Amino acid sequence: MSQSTTDRSPSGERHAAGRGGPLAHVLLNIALAALFTALFVRAQALPSSMWEPLGSGSFPRLVLAALVALNLAIAFKEARAFLRQSPGERGQVGAWIWRHRLAFAVLALFAVYIIALPWLGFSLASLAFLLAGQWLLGARSLKALAIAVVVALVFSLGVDTLFRDVFVISLPRGLFG
Structure with a gap:
């Protein structure tokens, strides 16, 4: 009895077997968004010079804001996929977390x-x-x-x-x- 190498999510996307599903992606992207938000706040304290009218933290803050937005969009998309899963599939998530x-x-x-x-x-x-x-x-x-x-x-x-x-x-x- 062989196990398939891919699984289909409710949204029709293929996930490699044994890889994290939608809930894992939601948790990872929320954690990354929180990390990037903290770095965004810290970037404001970067020292500025008279040669940089916007300040030295402006570019890092722009990149970090884009990363936060991207991570939140992915988390939202994967949360919708998780909610479309059957209760049996959601129970597997709880078992994975327990393991x-x-x-x-x-x-x-x-x-x-x-x-x-x-x-x-x-x-x-x-x-x-x-x-x-x-x-x-x-x-x-x-x-x-x-x-x-x-x-x-x-x-x-x-x-x-x-x-x-x-x-x-x-x-x-x-x-x-």
Whole structure:
């Protein structure tokens, strides 16, 4: 019994088997639109010079605005395709999300790490991220937790010391540094 290499979506489009369907495209394009929106806001703070009447952030903001519009258009199109799917096909999406829950959890943990980095500083944020990540990935026994603590200490404090003393690059210190 062979599995076909392509599937048809309700809109008649062909998707490769095993690839993300409309919901995956919606989520990806919304995430990209959010990222490009954040970059759009940050581009306003680019320094300007007297030689650039529109400012140095004008071209990046134009490109980012176009990317946001494109991603939102794709997300809207794929959301319509997802809503046209049968309930059985939508149930497969939930099963796919459940199978990949660990990847989503690590991604969410990384997002929290990036947000906390300016406030906690590199060492403390990295220590917490590495400990939580190792626990999330299965370090539950006393031996595994001890190894996780050693790894987290070496990589958070060690990398900070390496960058500060060897490369002479200051990583974020945070409110407690």
